[in-house]
Structures are given as structure tokens and as C-alpha cells.
Amino acid sequence: MAFPKEFLWGGATAANQAEGGWDQGGRGPSNSDHVTNGSHTVPRRFTTELTDDNYYPSHQAIDMYTHYKEDIAMFAEMGFCVYRMSISWSRLFPNGDELEPNKEGVEYYRSVFEECKKHNIEPLVTINHFENPYNLYETIGSWDSREMIDHFIRYCEVLFTEYKDLVTYWLTFNEINFMTMPFGYNMHAGKPRDYEMKFGGAKDHDMSLNYQALHHMFIASSKAVILGHEINPENKIGCMLAGMVSYPRTCHPDDVILTQQAKKMMTYLCGDVHVRGEYPSFAKKYFERAGIEFSIEDGDLELLKAGTVDFYSFSYYSTSCKSENPEFATTGGNLAMGLKNPHLEANEWGWQIDPQGLRYYMNDIYGRYQIPLMIVENGLGFNDVFEDETVHDDYRIDYLRKHIEQMDIAINEDGVDLIGYTMWGCIDLVSAGTGEMKKRYGFIYVDMDDLGNGSLKRYPKDSFYWYKNVIATNGQEL
Numbered sequence: 001m002a003f004p005k006e007f008l009w010g011g012a013t014a015a016n017q018a019e020g021g022w023d024q025g026g027r028g029p030s031n032s033d034h035v036t037n038g039s040h041t042v043p044r045r046f047t048t049e050l051t052d053d054n055y056y057p058s059h060q061a062i063d064m065y066t067h068y069k070e071d072i073a074m075f076a077e078m079g080f081c082v083y084r085m086s087i088s089w090s091r092l093f094p095n096g097d098e099l100e101p102n103k104e105g106v107e108y109y110r111s112v113f114e115e116c117k118k119h120n121i122e123p124l125v126t127i128n129h130f131e132n133p134y135n136l137y138e139t140i141g142s143w144d145s146r147e148m149i150d151h152f153i154r155y156c157e158v159l160f161t162e163y164k165d166l167v168t169y170w171l172t173f174n175e176i177n178f179m180t181m182p183f184g185y186n187m188h189a190g191k192p193r194d195y196e197m198k199f200g201g202a203k204d205h206d207m208s209l210n211y212q213a214l215h216h217m218f219i220a221s222s223k224a225v226i227l228g229h230e231i232n233p234e235n236k237i238g239c240m241l242a243g244m245v246s247y248p249r250t251c252h253p254d255d256v257i258l259t260q261q262a263k264k265m266m267t268y269l270c271g272d273v274h275v276r277g278e279y280p281s282f283a284k285k286y287f288e289r290a291g292i293e294f295s296i297e298d299g300d301l302e303l304l305k306a307g308t309v310d311f312y313s314f315s316y317y318s319t320s321c322k323s324e325n326p327e328f329a330t331t332g333g334n335l336a337m338g339l340k341n342p343h344l345e346a347n348e349w350g351w352q353i354d355p356q357g358l359r360y361y362m363n364d365i366y367g368r369y370q371i372p373l374m375i376v377e378n379g380l381g382f383n384d385v386f387e388d389e390t391v392h393d394d395y396r397i398d399y400l401r402k403h404i405e406q407m408d409i410a411i412n413e414d415g416v417d418l419i420g421y422t423m424w425g426c427i428d429l430v431s432a433g434t435g436e437m438k439k440r441y442g443f444i445y446v447d448m449d450d451l452g453n454g455s456l457k458r459y460p461k462d463s464f465y466w467y468k469n470v471i472a473t474n475g476q477e478l
């Protein structure tokens, strides 16, 4: 068994969780800068006013804004072929509606990409990772408004032209399929009002808002794909979905149907629009049945058809179960994602560990779309113990090894075209779900606590050296 020679090994971060420097270099605030810290049990909150008695983890994050050279050098030491990162839109367009970008922001990312190139690392850029200029929330209601598409495309045009010689791999929207759940509206779209960031979201939430905003995001993504290919035909532009896998909790046909129906809306709806360029028939029926209404303008369906992606990327962490029987227990925590599976172990945050679920998902997606796949997030959040200037994280090595084994099987036994793997949070960063620092994923430990105290010094963990060898042997030694 072997991984393809050109396989892209690497790691991933996102600006709002790693970059910091929120008010430096002419950057404007984003929606993420309005989200407080939380915990397993206390949800994060979005506050319209920034107040001194709240802690907003994105403001400093792990300060990659000033540490990027050191961090990229450490990625290079591990042998990364690719580094997935996101751009903070409001660093380039502080208010979102300017006609010209903030030069200092443009130069900052140029310098980051040049640093990657210096180390032979291919940047993989997420254009939109849960983060939009805050001013666009206040003034137009963010993705509620169709006007958002023009602002987004002006931003994309700057990216594709300024970084034409430095970046060829792009992702449009991170985990766009969260928009099919109430929670996604808070994560991606949202109106400027105070609310709790809970996975379930508000019970009385009007899902028409989500699908209208999602439609705008689909159009924005298609236009970005078309523009990106025009500016540089070498560009490879992918979609990005949360790889949410559910199993029927029992073999009762009711549970099987429930699980299948959920998968169609949670995964295939966004996958079909991005890859096939059209809304699937089941979605149209669902919208009618659920009374979901949103406007699609003339020319939109043609745009979706013309702007299909080059590859399908996804995050994958865990799986859960579904059942019509209300007696089964949920996975727990403020991000409870489904029912417990009695055959799986979970981490402290209730995320159940299931390497085979990754194989299942890849087969499912590749079977439907037949385009290259990339795993752009996978990893284990753990409250690491820092001792002797390192972390002995054999549990993380074990998690990653078992997932990489399943990738090998998917490629070599199932014939899946998997082109790359970027482990999530390759350097410890702020958790998106809870805002904690102690939910660590990294190969690199960052000395910082939940409230931002610490030296911010970086230390390789045991997994750092393990992953270095995985890459050096192209996945032969796990």
C-alpha cells in the first residue's frame, strides 16, 4: 500500500483562530471579533458591543500575525508540502465596502505566502472561514443581502490577481453546509444582535433566512470559481464541507430513512450545488414541504452550472447516530451533534472517535461526485499536559495513525482519488466551538491559556516528530 507520489501532506489553521493582530496593520473588525470565549458547558456569545468584561479570543489568538515566520519554519521542519490557512477579509477590506484594498494587509499575506514558498510549502487558501467584515453585518446584514456578493467578488479579485504567482489552491467557503442547520446562520451569516453560539441554535429560527443567505454564498462561490479560472487557468478551486457522518442508531427502517434524509440535506445539497452545479430535486421538495422560501434571480441557475468546483474538500472529526426513538443519549456538550454510538469512545468534548467513518464518508462522496477529494481538517482536541517543555501526546498520534490508515485503504482498496491531507490546528489555536485554548489539536504546543495569558512560546510535541516521519516516508511508517 502506498500514497500517491504527489500526495499533499500538511496542516491547517484559520485566521480568526490563529492570526490575532485584530486592530493592527489597518485591519477592521470582523464578526468573529465579537464572539466571547466559552467552555464545554458555557456557550460562546456574540455581542454587538465589545466590552471590557468580556474576553474575545480572536483579538490576539495565538498571534501568528507576528510569529508567522517562526511557525512556517516549524511546519517546514515537519516537511509540510501544503499549509491551509484563511485570509481575514477585514484585513484587506476593513469595512468590506471599500473599492481599494488596504495595502498593508495585501503586503502582509504576500509576505506569508512568500515565506511558504521559501520553504517549498504550497499555500491552500480558505477565502472565507466564518469571518466577514463586521461593518457589512451592521450595514447590510451580511449574507442576508445579495449586495454581499459584489463585495466578496471584489475581495476575491484582489486575492486572485495579487497572489497569482504565489497561490493556486483555493477554497471558497469553510463548512458551507452548516448553513443547512440553524447554527450555521450564526456562524456564517447572522444579524448584529446578541446571541449564544450553540450547535442546535434557536428553536424558533426561520430557516428561510439560512437558505437565502446560503443561496447568496453559492452564487458568490460560483462567481469566484469563474473569476479565479479566468485570472489564472492553473487555479484549483474547491468547495469545503463539514464531513458530518451519521449512522442509524438501530436497524429499524425508520432510523435508516431518518439518517438518509438528514444526509441528503446536510451533505448532498451543498455538494450537488458545488460539484454538479444544480439544486437537487429532493431539496426543492423539502423547501416546498417545510415552507422555506427564498429568491433565486434570473441567471443564477446558469451561474451555478458554470462555476462548479475542481475538487471537494472537507473536515472530518467524528460520527454520531440518529434515531426516531427519543430514549437514546446524545453526545453531550454545547456542540451536541447527535446520539451516542455504543461502539465508539469520545474525547472530553463528546466528539466520538471513528476512523472507519472517514473511509465511509470518502467512499460515499467519491461515489457520488467522482472528483478529487482533499481532507482539509482532521484531528483530536485534547487538554494536553505540558511537561519538560513538551507534550507526550501518544493519544493524538494514535488518533491520526488510525485515520491515515483508513485513507490508505480508501485510496488503495476502494480507488478513491484523495489528493491531500491537512491536519487541523497543526499549531495549537483557539477552538471555534468553545473559544477555549485548552482544546488543543497541534503538533506544536503554544504557551497560552484560555484567557490569553502565557509567553506564546512554541514547543514541538511528540506528535511533531511522528508526523515528520510520516511525511518523510510518504505514509509508509505510521
Ligand code: P53
Pocket (backbone or CB within 6 Å): 014, 017, 174, 175, 242, 315, 317, 335, 377, 381, 424, 430, 431, 432, 433, 434, 439
Ligand atoms: P473546534 C463543529 C463541528 C464540526 C466542525 O472545532 C466544526 C465545528 C465548529 O466548532 O468546525 C471546524 O475548534 C472548523 C474549524 C474548527 C474545527 O472544526 O470547535 O472548520 O474552524 O476549529 C474544530 O474543536
